[in-house]
Each structure stands twice: as structure tokens, then as C-alpha cells.
Amino acid sequence: MRKTAFILAFLSVFFSTKVKGQQLQLIIEGENSIENRIIDALGYTTYHSDYEGLHSEIKTFQDQLYSIGYIENRRDSISRINDSLYQTKIQLKTQYHTISIYYPKNKIETSTLTSVSQEVHDDYFVLNLQDVEEALAFINSKLVDKGAPFSKLRLSNISIQDSGHLKAHIIITAESQKRYLDHIIIKGYERFPKSYLKHYLKIKPNKTFSLKAIQKKTEQLNSLAFAHEIKPPEVLFSKDSTTLYMYIEKSASNGFDGFLGFGTNEDSNTLEFDGYVNLSLVNNLNYGERFGLQYKSDQSQQKNFKVDLSLPYLFGSPIGVDLELNIFKKDSSYTTTHQAVNLNYQLNPKHKVAAGIFSVSSNTLLTETSTAAIADYKSVFLKLSYQYTVPQQQHLLFPVHHFVYAEAGTGERKTTTHPEKQFQWTLNTFKIFNLNAKNSVFVKLNAASMASDTYFENELLRFGGINSIRGFEENSILASLYGVLNVEYRLQLSNTIYIHSITDLASFENVLTDAKEKLYGYGLGFGILTRSGLLKFNYANGKSEHTPFKLSNSKIHISLVARF
Known part of the structure; x- marks a missing residue:
């Protein structure tokens, strides 16, 4: 008796599972062979686990027919051919x-309609179904x-206009x-400067x-x-007001930048050091202001002190001001002081223009008989500048993907003899070409x-070093015209480590010494x-086009940019 009951229970479970697991097959046919070919071309899911899925597939297929213009399609009732086969x-x-x-x-504006239709008339437009x-949706x-955040559109009064063409009205x-x-x-950051919102x-x-928007x-x-931004903004709608919630977090933006460089002096054959410190304080007063201080000293007895202050959106206006003081001393030869005042206007987050004085x-520190190339002078320039920045969020x-800074100015230099008109321009741009997630090429032109x-020696342009052409001493090259091209192939090993090549090319002219030369790093x-x-x-070796390669000319540059 127990054995019979066990067999019956086993058979009940086996057959009930088989029935439950059985799939239902759907066949959809048209009125003729032409319609059958259209139906087969569109395709539909044939097998379903239950009758509800099968019925839903037929509805989905009809919706697909509506979307391609068969708006009058009609179906018969679902016929059951056998236990697992259904047809309609x-x-x-x-x-x-x-x-x-x-x-x-x-x-509805006409310009909106022309974005979706090639045939727009005074009171209607034409679309493919x-x-x-x-x-x-557009x-x-x-x-x-x-x-109108709660607007909805629907088509009403749909009717046949002629063969193959319908007409309808939009209801808003x-x-x-x-x-x-x-x-x-x-x-999050309640003291975020409100002028930046505006x-x-x-x-x-x-x-x-x-x-x-x-x-x-x-x-x-x-x-x-x-x-x-911590997360996307949210909106609270009430009966008579709209409130925007923005979620912002303050970032560590103060910076300390320093580097140490050392190389062999060709004359004394001794190891010499050079370096600099660069302090940047940003938004410590929750105003968006920036204060920078830089001091640089190297083995060429050059000393450079620079301080700058940027105050954006003065008194809630769209105008900001930039102030700068720069004092340069060349051993016991001369000192030069630069002062600048610029008013800037931020067109949008990428574009910025400025104008200033x-x-x-x-002042020379030498006697008049020492050299005629160095002299006391005073100059005043009017300058215009443009800045373009594209970040890599x-x-x-590499937080900046593309950067352009262009500046031009005209002015007058005064000496003890007579005034003289002068013109200056500067271009600094770079771009990162991302080959894939780990490989990129960095190209910079200065x-x-x-x-x-x-010309006087103490007014010529200076370049060279880690921020221009590597493999040369800092600001050791004098020029009346120069161009530096930096190319790096970068391989990102992780989110925090990368290695890169260094290929630097420079060309410069010095009309004071009648020199034209090319440099390589x-x-x-x-x-x-x-x-x-x-x-x-950075480990780099620099040479000119007329000098041989020497390992002793190599420079090692180490820098650290700290954020706090």
C-alpha cells in the first residue's frame, strides 16, 4: 500500500512539472502570402511560458504595426490548435x-518644427509615421x-487624408x-559664492x-x-513657486608646488642645484578669490619673486580684476619690476577675455662702461588677452583637456634718450589627444x-627649464622671439600613476646678438x-643643433604639486 502511494506521488510530481514547464507556441498569419512575408520580416517571439505572455506578444506586435503605418490592422480571436499551439x-x-x-x-515655434520635419507649412507640418x-517627444x-515642465502632447482627430497619408491635430x-x-x-556648501551662480x-x-538647461x-x-557637484539638482514644485536644490561640496584647492633640479656645471664640473616654490591659495574667503606667491632661485644667480591676486565678480558684477607684481634680479647686473592690472570678463565657463595695463x-646695477646692452628703462603697455579652457571632469x-591663452599688447619704452614704440604677443596652448583609456598624446606650444x-638685454624674453624646454637651466635662454613645442606620449598605469616620454623642440632668435638657433630636449x-x-x-638631456650630445648635459627635474 505504501509502495503504491509512493509511485502515485512520484508520477503526480513528474507530470505536473512537465505540464508546468511546457512552452506555448504562437503563430501569427496574415490574410495572404504578401502579408505573411511582411509579418515574418517584422518578426515576433514564438514561444512563451504562459498564456498571458502569448497575449502580450500579440499586442506588442500590433503596436509595432501601428508605428510603421498599419493603423487599421485588425486581428481575429486567438485559436487553440492543440495543447501547446495557438494561432491568430x-x-x-x-x-x-x-x-x-x-x-x-x-x-509651437516654427524653428522647433524645422528640427523634426523637412516640410513645414503655416499651420501644419509633415512627418513619416x-x-x-x-x-x-522633441x-x-x-x-x-x-x-512648462508638466506639458503633454497627444494627437487628436486622426483621419485619412488620401491614399497612404493621414492628418491629425496636436493637443497640448x-x-x-x-x-x-x-x-x-x-x-552641502552653503557658503558657495553666489556670484558664481549668477x-x-x-x-x-x-x-x-x-x-x-x-x-x-x-x-x-x-x-x-x-x-x-555631489549629485544632480532637484526641484520642488509647489502651487505658486519653484525651488531648486543644488548639492555642492567644497574641494581642496590650495596648492603648493615646488621642484628641485640639479646638474653639472660645464665650467667648474661641479654639481649645482636650482629650484622654486609656488604657493596658491584659492577660495579661502569663500569668494572664489585666488592669491599666488612664487619665489625662484637658481645657480645662475637669478632670483624671481612674483605675487598675484585675482578677485572675480567685483561687487556682484560680471567683471573681475587681476593684480600682479613681479620682481626679477639677475646676479649683480640688473633688477626688473613688472606690474599689471587687468579687468576680466567671463563669457562662460570656457571663455574669458581681459584688458589691462x-x-x-x-634698473641696471652695473657701471655705464660695463656693457651697453643693459640700460635703465620704463615701459607701459595696454594689453588684451583671451583664455579658453576645456576640462576633463x-x-x-590630467584635469584639463584643452587650454589656450593668447595675449597681445602695444606700448612705449622710455629711456634717458628717447621713447620707442614696442609690441609684444604671447601664445600658450596645449591639448591632450586621448587614444584610449590608458594611452594619450600631450602636445603643448608656447x-x-x-x-x-x-633692444636691451634686460628686456628680452626668457625661457628654458621644466616649464618650457627641458634639459636646460631655468630661464637661461634670452630671445626676442621664440617658440617651444613639447610632445609627450603618456601611458597611464593606474588612476594615480603614469609614465611619459619627453620630446621638446625650440627655435629662437636674439636680435641683440644676431643669433638664430634650434634646441632639442x-x-x-x-x-x-x-x-x-x-x-x-623628469630626466631630460638638452642640446643645440650645433653641439654634440653629451650625457653630462642631462638635467633631472623633480616637482611636487600639493593640494590642501
Whole structure:
């Protein structure tokens, strides 16, 4: 008895599982062979686990027919052929290809319609049927951008216009009044400078509300050195107001940059050192201000002291001011003092223009009979500049993808004899060409020129070193015109480590000595992002076109950019 009961229980479980696991097959047929070929070409899922899935597939297939113009398709009831086979017939009928949609001219702009249709008339536009859903979504997004976040579109009075063509009317359901941004609340970094909301992000109260536009603007927060976006903004709609919540976090933006360089002196054959420190304090007063201090000294008895201050958006205006003082001393030969005042205007987060006054005063420390190439003078220039910056957001090692800075100025130099007109220009640009996630090519161009009838040694341009052509001493090359090209192949080993090649080319002219020469720098380097900051190590050898390669001319440059 127990054995019989066990066998019956086993058979019950076995057959019930087999029935439950059995799949249902669906066959969809048309009215004729032509319709069958169309149905087979569109395709549908044949096997289903239950009747609900099978029924849902038929509805999905009909929706697909509607979208390609078979809006009159009709299906018969589902017939059960056997336990697992079901069949239905669908009459496709006429396929319509286009539709004329009539629209209210006072609510939809013609420029919006021309973006989705190539045939736009005074009161209607024409679409292919398969494009209707996407076109209506685009039109609705434009209505949302104009301050109607709850607008909805639908087609009404759909009818046959002629063979293969339909017509319909757009019905817009929306609030009777536009939505305007009433309040902005910042979470996380409550002391975020409000002037950056108004002039940098251009998010202002009492403006037409568009969440899409605001989200695009707030992404630009990640371009700032002192703040970044924690998460996308959110909006609270009430009956009579719209409140925007922004989630911002303050970033460590103060920087300390220093490097140590050493090489062999060709004359004394001894090891010599040079280096500098660069302190940058950013947004410590929650104003977006920047204060920089730099001091540099090298084995050529050159000393350079520079201090600058940048104050953005003065008194809540879109205008900022940049102040700079730079004192340079060349051993016991001369001292030169540069002073600059610039007013800048941030067109948008990428573009910035400035205009200002730049003055230079140089005094010789030598007797008049020592050299005629060094003299006392004073110069005043009027300058214009343009800056373009494209960041690489969330990239720790290389946060800037593309940078351009161009400056030009005209002025007058005064000496004890007579005044003289002068012209100067500077170009500094670089770009990173990302080959893939780990490999990239960095290309930088730095060029400058000074045009004058006569020249003094203490007013010539200076370049050379880790920030220009590597393998040469810092600011050891004098020129009236120069150009430096830096090329690096970079291999990123991890998010915090990379290695790179060094290929530097330079060409310069010195009209004072009637010299024209080309310089070359080759080497290798690496960078490591530590907790203290970015540590960079460069080994480079420099040579001119007329001198042989010497290993003793190699320079090792070490720099650390610390953030705090």
C-alpha cells in the first residue's frame, strides 16, 4: 500500500512539472502570402511560458504595426490548435507612410518644427509615421524648456487624408502659466559664492524654468577648482513657486608646488642645484578669490619673486580684476619690476577675455662702461588677452583637456634718450589627444615675441627649464622671439600613476646678438598622485643643433604639486 502511494506521488510530481514547464507556441498569419512575408520580416517571439505572455506578444506586435503605418490592422480571436499551439490572424490592410499634423502657431515655434520635419507649412507640418513618437517627444522637450515642465502632447482627430497619408491635430495639455525659478537652495556648501551662480553658471531667480538647461549648467561646477557637484539638482514644485536644490561640496584647492633640479656645471664640473616654490591659495574667503606667491632661485644667480591676486565678480558684477607684481634680479647686473592690472570678463565657463595695463621698470646695477646692452628703462603697455579652457571632469591626473591663452599688447619704452614704440604677443596652448583609456598624446606650444627698433638685454624674453624646454637651466635662454613645442606620449598605469616620454623642440632668435638657433630636449618622466599631491620626475638631456650630445648635459627635474 505504501509502495503504491509512493509511485502515485512520484508520477503526480513528474507530470505536473512537465505540464508546468511546457512552452506555448504562437503563430501569427496574415490574410495572404504578401502579408505573411511582411509579418515574418517584422518578426515576433514564438514561444512563451504562459498564456498571458502569448497575449502580450500579440499586442506588442500590433503596436509595432501601428508605428510603421498599419493603423487599421485588425486581428481575429486567438485559436487553440492543440495543447501547446495557438494561432491568430491579423489583417494588415493599408499602410500609411506620412501624416500632416496641424499645430497651434502661438504655442509651437516654427524653428522647433524645422528640427523634426523637412516640410513645414503655416499651420501644419509633415512627418513619416515612424518618426512621430520621437518628434513629439522633441517638441514637448522644447515646451518644457520654455517653462512648462508638466506639458503633454497627444494627437487628436486622426483621419485619412488620401491614399497612404493621414492628418491629425496636436493637443497640448499644460499649466496655464509658465514656471519660473523662484528660490535656489544650496546643500552641502552653503557658503558657495553666489556670484558664481549668477555669472559663471548663469542660474538666476525669476528666469523661465528648464530643468534640462539647469542640469547642463550645474555640470560645469566640476570645472571649478574649489567646488564640485555631489549629485544632480532637484526641484520642488509647489502651487505658486519653484525651488531648486543644488548639492555642492567644497574641494581642496590650495596648492603648493615646488621642484628641485640639479646638474653639472660645464665650467667648474661641479654639481649645482636650482629650484622654486609656488604657493596658491584659492577660495579661502569663500569668494572664489585666488592669491599666488612664487619665489625662484637658481645657480645662475637669478632670483624671481612674483605675487598675484585675482578677485572675480567685483561687487556682484560680471567683471573681475587681476593684480600682479613681479620682481626679477639677475646676479649683480640688473633688477626688473613688472606690474599689471587687468579687468576680466567671463563669457562662460570656457571663455574669458581681459584688458589691462602692464608696466615695466628696470634698473641696471652695473657701471655705464660695463656693457651697453643693459640700460635703465620704463615701459607701459595696454594689453588684451583671451583664455579658453576645456576640462576633463573627474580625471585626477590630467584635469584639463584643452587650454589656450593668447595675449597681445602695444606700448612705449622710455629711456634717458628717447621713447620707442614696442609690441609684444604671447601664445600658450596645449591639448591632450586621448587614444584610449590608458594611452594619450600631450602636445603643448608656447611662443612669444617682442618687436622694437632697439633692444636691451634686460628686456628680452626668457625661457628654458621644466616649464618650457627641458634639459636646460631655468630661464637661461634670452630671445626676442621664440617658440617651444613639447610632445609627450603618456601611458597611464593606474588612476594615480603614469609614465611619459619627453620630446621638446625650440627655435629662437636674439636680435641683440644676431643669433638664430634650434634646441632639442629628450628624456623620460613619470608622475605619481600621492596623498600630498602630484609628484613629477623628469630626466631630460638638452642640446643645440650645433653641439654634440653629451650625457653630462642631462638635467633631472623633480616637482611636487600639493593640494590642501
